[in-house]
Amino acid sequence: MKKLICLALALALMLSLALPALADKDVEDMSKLVITGNAVISLEADTATLEVGAQTRGKTVAEANQDNIKIIDAIILEVEKLGIEKKYITTSNYNVYFEQDYSVVGTAQSLINGSFVVNNMLRIKINDITKVSAVIDAASAAGANNIHGLSFQSSKYEESYLEALKEAVLDAKTKAEVLALVNGMSLGRVLKVESLDTNSYNYAMNYVGTMAKEAMDTTILSGNVLVNATVTLTYELK
Incomplete structure (x- = not known):
């Protein structure tokens, strides 16, 4: 009996010690405010990236590859004539x-022939976006039958992203101040800062696909590049 009484007293003592600790933890969690801030800056695009290339077929790899080389060399030559340096063509x-x-005859299918296919794609960086249409037309005229992945960027992206981060922090702080005030509290120190990096490009022509040599006078509108910044702040509440 004495053992049971001692055990009960010990459990009661442990529980009495644990409850304040749990209460303190609840108070600690309740005295924090987690808030997210966002900012978006719109930039005018000043550079572009485009992928152009050729797909060729032949009875042998050598035959298909030889035809492909001729087209790729012609594309590079025509693009360079537009002032695009070779270091920007990879x-x-x-x-x-x-x-x-x-x-296929009726429901029967039989192998009749086959060919080797060679795909070769070039990535071209265009630092003067007024030349985008000309590059597409020149590549098409040179024999390119695969053109895709056109996207626009801005050379001011990095510096603008830092500015967007500042604006996102201010946005989060403003929201936090309002929420704290409404609840009769005030903001304390910042306990934690997290940022979500996002890249935003303007894909004006995400896929052009197979194009004929006759596809000339291409019209391309660059639009703007959006710079997004998102931060999450954890404030202490007083």
Whole structure:
């Protein structure tokens, strides 16, 4: 009996010690405010990136590759004539595979032939966006039959992102002050700061696809580049 009484007293003592600790933790959690701030800055695009290339077929890899090289060399030559330096023209993708051709008669399917396919893509950085249309037309005229991935950027993106971060922090602080005031409290120190990095580009032509040589006088509108910044602040409340 004495053992049971001692055990009960011990449990009661442990519980009495634990409850204030739990209460303190609840108070600690309740005295914090987590708030998110956002900011967006719109910039005029001044650079562009475009992918152009060629897909060729042949009975052998050498045949398909030789035809491909001729087109790629012609594309590079025509693009350079527009003032695009060679250092801004790089290979973004190259692959070779065998494609089987089938003949279907009724419900039966049989292999009749096949060919090797060569894909070669170039990534072109255009620092003068007034030349985007000319680059597309020149590449098409040179034999490009794959054009895609056109996106616009701004050379002022990095500095604008830092400015957007400042604005996002101010946005979060303003919201926090209002919420604290409404609840009869005031802001204390900042306990934690988190930022969410986001890149925003203007994809005016996300995929152009296969284009014929006759596709000339292409009209492209660059638009603006959006710089997004998001921060999350954790405030102590008084």
